Amino acid sequence: MAYTLNVNGKSTTVDVPADMPLLWVLRDVMNLPGTKYGCGANQCGACTVHMRGRAVRSCQVLVSAVGNAAITTIEGLSPNGTHPLQRAWKELDVPECGYCQSGQIMAAAALLAASPKPTDADIDTAMNTNLCRCGTYSRIRAGIHRAIGNVANTRGEE
């Protein structure tokens, strides 16, 4: 089946089965490997992308259900890796192995879009389904707080 998807502001047509999860369309068909596979079962959040601005698990979204919804992946979060979260992640050295971090950043970006000043409790609730096996949780939380500061303060990296 041919599906025309709106990914990172670009319209792309792919020929894939209706029940192919968006994760695999992005990674293996559209060559956008920033979105990661961790479990395929809605349990880890490594595959988090935005669909109509909200965080979704791309391993659970069938390509046939996407329609013309705007999809944003980590590759499309900002033009040059300058989203406040991306800058904060680098400043605080959040990644260890880094494999889960694109999912973490996408989940955090959806949180900040909906709730620009989250409390620690808000952060825990929004981020609790994103696993980090390396255990970078305290830096992820700090990174979200730093990003809020980065929104107000648009100077470059330290």
Add this chain to the structure above:
Amino acid sequence: MSTMTLNRRSFLRFSALTGGGLLISAYLDPIDLLAQGGGQAAAPRPDLFIKIAADGIVTITAKNPEIGQGVKTMLPMLIAEELDVDWKDVRVTQADFDPTKYQGQQAGGSTATPGNFMSMRNVGAAARATLVAAAAEQLGAPAGELTTASGTVWHRASNRSVGYGALAAKAATMPAPDMASIKLKDPADFKIIGKPITGVDNDALVTGKPLFGMDVKVPNMLYAVYERCPVFGGKAKSANLDAIKKLPGIKHAFILDEQFAPANPGRGGGGAPAAAPAAPPAAPLSDNRTRDVYSGVAIVADSWWYAESARKQLKVEWDLGLNATQSSASYDAKAKELSTQAPQRQVGSVGDVDAAFTAAATNGKVVEAAYYYPFLNHVPMEPPNATAHLANGKLELWAGTQTPQGALGIAARVAGVTNADVTFHMPRMGGSFGRRLYNDYIGDAVAIAKTVGQPVQLRMSREDDLRNDTFRCAAYHYFKGAVDNAGNITAWRDHFVTFDNGGNLNAAEFPARFVPNTQIVASSIPKAIPTGAHRAPNSNALAFVMHGFIDELAHAAGKDQVAFRLALLAKTPVQPPVDPAAAGRQGGPGGGGGGAVPGVGVPDRMRGVLELVAEKSGWGKRTLPRGTGMGVGFYFSHAGYFAEVAEVSVDANKRIKVNKVWIAGDIGRQIVNPINAEAQCASCVIDGLNQLMNEITIESGRVVQSNFGDYPLVRMRNAPPVVEVHWKLSDNNPTGLGEPAMPPIIPAVVNAIFAASGVRVRTLPLQKSGFSWA
């Protein structure tokens, strides 16, 4: 300035790059820190490459595989420091695995710092000396009057300078420097070492650039899944391959036979292809032979999802082999039986434990306790995967592995080529924790690629990896201990019931040398599932049981937990039999030396971190609310000394919250990269909490758990909000940090649960005692 003491055989080779750059390949006999620390001596090794472009940008090759431990940043920091360039001018490139150029390309045992701290600095210093010599000619000034800073050579007397980039072409023609005259920087002058340097891959990571094995894409590449027998050692007899081949996107479906590793493959597996398989034992009880390729069914498709989807229709007739009756319940029953019998082996004995127990029965206290820790999976976030392309007798391989030397041997044997015919790229790994010490997925991938004659990427699913890991081995410890009325441990008995090919227990394992009467004995349960190293191997399990039972004895003696341990450390050690090799293995190379005792190392250093963590945590000085308690543990592993305190709250429903963790660590005189060092410590804490709440169980020879639903990792809400890290700098060579902070957190939390709730946890995971995360 400390004088560099390179071996005379050391030399540097220089060659000009096209475009006027300088390529320095440093062939060094490194300062052998490993030998200084009691480890093995290293052979001469060609070590790494520095490229200086005409514009002064320095590209440094990171030789070791990156698993999240930060080595891709740390090794180039060491070179850049002594080269005397600004970190902003450094670019880092990842080396392929190439034993003709590099040595020690591995990740494991927290060895990167002790193994490279001096040798990488020497490389940078030697390169700097050559650039200075080139500048001396160019500026017409004596080398002794020249200084360097920020990638520039200065002649201050005439206020002239020349950048490294402008010197690169000339330096390429210079003779090798006199190594004996080369000086390393005074640590007081460090500008990079000891500074918080953020990860060199961070830009790529936060923008989703391909870095990982899972991201590799090769022209004409197909994707594979591989269904192994759910019972370890079983074989695929037949499958509905014709039906599978008709499914959408499927290109190939076939059965692969198992291929056994050579009986003694050696460190690298050698270069000889297709060595004869090891013969099975005459009357085997179980099958735990090492395989290069597992028996299974490969499904190869245009997309991994096609292959994974087709697997749902796959029907395989298995020969389940010898292991289908094994189960966790049978292991438990066997352990119980063994615990009541005479032990199979004596590990070590000092004094007379029976007399001490008799004395304590009337004049002290005797405590008996049975401890258990389960099998565990490594669960790296990125499931194991490998991409292989075999064509015209050459194999190209893209595979994250901690042990590329072993992987090379497997890959070459399976492909039927020599090691020299393999080009081996090492992508970044999405975590490993010991998983990718074992290269099973690489052998399978090469076998599949060989069969289809086209590049193939084999990806394990999460379910595949849960079931097909090399697991952390479970074990049981049956303890009996005695304390006298003064609060001294007078006897310590440990019947260690482990498994065939399972974990190790050294006769000198702490507190054995610090107790006058000890008896360490062992028995083994036959098992088939493969077990091996898991972050801080052995130590991660032994810290729990040793410091759990020490806690029990301290409690029986009515003593403060920290004071009790300090008193134990202050005792003059008795001398039970010590196996230096085992002690070295336990302690890891690089520090502590041959006299280091498993679990404690050098007592004075351990006392230092224990006192520090007690001070920083306010041990014994804080008033805690009801239901909240503090627990302590310490452990020496991988040459690192760590003492940790956890503050834990337990509610009426046995829900646990770890409120705060304090860590005190001694890994020598220099923390190379503090921002990463603290991250590794926090990571160790989370990893310890993962171990507290997880287990792999076996039924009918099969792993029961399949995904994060039944192997639940710590989530943000469960993570302690604060992990405070304090360093005790000591005048010892710097050692590694991927592992040693991990073991003490487990007893610290378990002992805090006791302090908070009065419930003594002797069996992991905690769920077995009714606990859950708050």
